[in-house]
Amino acid sequence: MIEKRSVSRVIFNICNYGFMIGLCVICIAPLWHVLMASISDPRMLMANSGILWKPAGNITFEGYKLVFRNDFILKGYVNTLFYVTTSTLLGTMLTVLAGFVLSRQTMLRTPFTIFVIFTMMFSGGLIPSYMVNRSLGLVNNMLSVIIPGVINAFYIIIMKNAFEQLSSSYEESAKLDGASSLRIMVSILMPLVKSTIAVVAMFTIVMQWNAWYPASIYLPKRRDLWPLQLIMREILVQNDVSKVLTAGDAVKKADMVGNLVKYCITIVGTLPILCAYPFAQKYFVTGVTLGGVKG
Amino acid sequence: MKKMISLILCTILLTGFLGACQSNAPEEAGTTSTAENTNQTDQGDDQDESSAMDFSQHETFSLWLISDPNDYYSDYSENPIVRMLNEKFNVTLEYQQPATGTEADSLSLMFGTGEYTDLVDLSTYTGSVTELYTDGVIIDISQYLDYMPHLKNLLDTDEVYRKACYNDNGQILTLLSYTTNDDLAWGGMVYRRDILETMTDGNIQFPSGNDIPTTIDDWDYMLPLYVEYFESQGLKEYAGLILPSEGYFVMGEIASGFGGPSSYYVENGVAKHGVFEDGFYHYLQKMNEWYEKGYIYQDFASRTNDMFIMPNTALTYGGAAGIWYGLQAQLGDAMSVPDSGLYFDVQPVTSPIDTANGITIARGFNATPKNTSGMNGSAITTACENIPRLLSVLDYMYSEEGGMHFSGLTKEQGADTDPIYAKAGLQDGTYWFDENGEFVYNPLITYVGGTISIEPFGSNRIPSRRNNTYLLGNSSDILKYADEIWMGSKESNQASVPPISYSPEDEIIIKDNDTKISDYLRTSIPKFIMGTMPLDDDAWAEFKGQLVSLGLEENLEIRQEAYERYLNR
Numbered sequence: 001m002i003e004k005r006s007v008s009r010v011i012f013n014i015c016n017y018g019f020m021i022g023l024c025v026i027c028i029a030p031l032w033h034v035l036m037a038s039i040s041d042p043r044m045l046m047a048n049s050g051i052l053w054k055p056a057g058n059i060t061f062e063g064y065k066l067v068f069r070n071d072f073i074l075k076g077y078v079n080t081l082f083y084v085t086t087s088t089l090l091g092t093m094l095t096v097l098a099g100f101v102l103s104r105q106t107m108l109r110t111p112f113t114i115f116v117i118f119t120m121m122f123s124g125g126l127i128p129s130y131m132v133n134r135s136l137g138l139v140n141n142m143l144s145v146i147i148p149g150v151i152n153a154f155y156i157i158i159m160k161n162a163f164e165q166l167s168s169s170y171e172e173s174a175k176l177d178g179a180s181s182l183r184i185m186v187s188i189l190m191p192l193v194k195s196t197i198a199v200v201a202m203f204t205i206v207m208q209w210n211a212w213y214p215a216s217i218y219l220p221k222r223r224d225l226w227p228l229q230l231i232m233r234e235i236l237v238q239n240d241v242s243k244v245l246t247a248g249d250a251v252k253k254a255d256m257v258g259n260l261v262k263y264c265i266t267i268v269g270t271l272p273i274l275c276a277y278p279f280a281q282k283y284f285v286t287g288v289t290l291g292g293v294k295g
Numbered sequence: 296m297k298k299m300i301s302l303i304l305c306t307i308l309l310t311g312f313l314g315a316c317q318s319n320a321p322e323e324a325g326t327t328s329t330a331e332n333t334n335q336t337d338q339g340d341d342q343d344e345s346s347a348m349d350f351s352q353h354e355t356f357s358l359w360l361i362s363d364p365n366d367y368y369s370d371y372s373e374n375p376i377v378r379m380l381n382e383k384f385n386v387t388l389e390y391q392q393p394a395t396g397t398e399a400d401s402l403s404l405m406f407g408t409g410e411y412t413d414l415v416d417l418s419t420y421t422g423s424v425t426e427l428y429t430d431g432v433i434i435d436i437s438q439y440l441d442y443m444p445h446l447k448n449l450l451d452t453d454e455v456y457r458k459a460c461y462n463d464n465g466q467i468l469t470l471l472s473y474t475t476n477d478d479l480a481w482g483g484m485v486y487r488r489d490i491l492e493t494m495t496d497g498n499i500q501f502p503s504g505n506d507i508p509t510t511i512d513d514w515d516y517m518l519p520l521y522v523e524y525f526e527s528q529g530l531k532e533y534a535g536l537i538l539p540s541e542g543y544f545v546m547g548e549i550a551s552g553f554g555g556p557s558s559y560y561v562e563n564g565v566a567k568h569g570v571f572e573d574g575f576y577h578y579l580q581k582m583n584e585w586y587e588k589g590y591i592y593q594d595f596a597s598r599t600n601d602m603f604i605m606p607n608t609a610l611t612y613g614g615a616a617g618i619w620y621g622l623q624a625q626l627g628d629a630m631s632v633p634d635s636g637l638y639f640d641v642q643p644v645t646s647p648i649d650t651a652n653g654i655t656i657a658r659g660f661n662a663t664p665k666n667t668s669g670m671n672g673s674a675i676t677t678a679c680e681n682i683p684r685l686l687s688v689l690d691y692m693y694s695e696e697g698g699m700h701f702s703g704l705t706k707e708q709g710a711d712t713d714p715i716y717a718k719a720g721l722q723d724g725t726y727w728f729d730e731n732g733e734f735v736y737n738p739l740i741t742y743v744g745g746t747i748s749i750e751p752f753g754s755n756r757i758p759s760r761r762n763n764t765y766l767l768g769n770s771s772d773i774l775k776y777a778d779e780i781w782m783g784s785k786e787s788n789q790a791s792v793p794p795i796s797y798s799p800e801d802e803i804i805i806k807d808n809d810t811k812i813s814d815y816l817r818t819s820i821p822k823f824i825m826g827t828m829p830l831d832d833d834a835w836a837e838f839k840g841q842l843v844s845l846g847l848e849e850n851l852e853i854r855q856e857a858y859e860r861y862l863n864r
Contacts, residue, residue, distance in 0.1 A: 043612065044635070046612035047608075047612040047613035049532070049609035049610075057635075070366075126400070126404065127403075127404060130404055131408055134410075212394075213397075216393065216401075217397070217401075220391050220392070221370070223369040223370060224369070226394075230394055233394070233395075234394050234395040
């Protein structure tokens, strides 16, 4: 059926598109500002006020050169990639397993579900958690960034709901064909909930990419194991460019270059995750709503 | 069923809380008594020990400090002076550094878990140091002075330092660094002299007759010229004078020209607060007048503040500000951009003296005066198993020789074999003495025009004697000149509140009142300046009354008593 183009429909479309474009601009403008600032002349950048639509002064990549000359940032990148990869693989696998187990109609399902939900509401707090991790030998150890937060109760619930949405006939027919529980989970059910798995994986990636706090607590003596976000945070928080200026020429320029470096670091730290997001976008709507549908 | 689950969860929660309380109490008591026992035992044993220490057995000490990583190392254990100490005294000093911004969490974690390092840097600690001692976390260092002859010598010869180190109970709870000279002030009010030159065709005539602006009349002469200049340039947004969002500088810039700083100070032995004095009333009147005339940045109150009080770099670096709080690095032509035709001549300026009300001096207040740098210092914890040994190592840093390490290492002291020095190309050392015995910085160092900052190579984060004589001697003329202007006179520092201490109870009262007072000042002062709250004698009386009700007088009484205790130390 061909939709009739009434006047009200046209007005609605104009308003709708206008609103959505405005919304996009509001979301993109800050990112664009940071990008333009990162390639601006540091002195002209200091003199600028408001949003930058184009670089202030002559385009320069001086800030990026300083950032990538810094060994800590490169090490941080490598560490972050390791943490993200490991946490995502391990975390997604454990979440799927836990979600599958909790979605089965067994006697232990309710107590285990309560146990999982309990951890969402109550936590031991920083000091007890630290003491437990210390007694496990995780302090100043790479595993301290991965293990304590590898599984998230909220993701388990999402996964559990996703499995529960599926018709029990899938499982019954597989059982009749002699499939084991593991086979049912891996070969039959997981392909049907892959959008939810993708969402859980993406959430884990984003969470781990942005995580800096566990490393600041558990890796006090191992700066070489710090993730990128903690190094970035330190540079941004302390308003100090000494770490990135190998030639501290410029007592005079320090303020200006420091300002520029902040923008460059923000881009360096954000770009990879921004690039990854669109690829997982298509799973998001179906994945999240699938996990949330009841009954 | 749901009710049952809720009940069970509540019971678990309650049991957890009670359990925590129950288990903590004896533990805390136990810690205290253990600490006291440790102190007593150690003190008893150590008093008989000779100050000559046996360094033949290797020892390892853990130290927690705040330090930023640099280009050469990220772990302070790799600091060349630390490695030199390790070798010299047959020890290993293992440093632990929290990430910037997580210092408080890191300290809480340490104190909460009872896993203290042997030495803790308390420079960012906001709690009561005295309470740390009574809780058995740190020790009284004064009991171990026999192991620290160099520190003892400083305590005996410098009264100001001695009073800063000892608390009212005669204890030394933290090791303070000793700086041999006042550091140069790192910032203060600055003005664009080039604009004045332009507007007067090089014939600046300050009403005071001085060559530089000193009185309120001089500022009344300058500010309209700035506004006229900015308007002639067609600037939409400009500022003759930039104030911080609070409407006043906490350290007293500008307000000190009206009689006193905008915070606590001591005058003729009496503790005072600047905002409670009549001079501040005159300050508010003048600021209100300047604001109404458009001399003060109109949006000052809505700007965010930061530690360097740079509310709007776009105005200062954009060439649209006349007077603002500037840093050393902005002085002279440092902000000029010749390629863009921007020429700046930024000069330091003293606070404007309110001569009409009988004020004759604008006091300056140095944040880092000699003798008392690093106010909270570093404490030795009860976890340290060999206190005399650790203190003996640290004592070397309070000697004349140790104090020179503030400037790094000479070639003879090991710079030629040190990998960090080699990495920077400083094998000849950061300094040396020439054939006449004159101190000479390596030309690669920034102080003398080089490109390498000296900080990674010196001992500035270790509690020590800091011999900054040569650093000051090599500072540029404009920095020395700015220091003179910003400080007004060295005597003016005497009005700064010395390192007084309070009982834990008084400390709670002081902090609680100060928080309320600061909040009130932050909201009311901008309103007075902007004229949204009328300023007359009645309003001033009401303002003072409000401060009294928020505890200002109570705070002054506590500070006065603490100051008198300080004098009697």
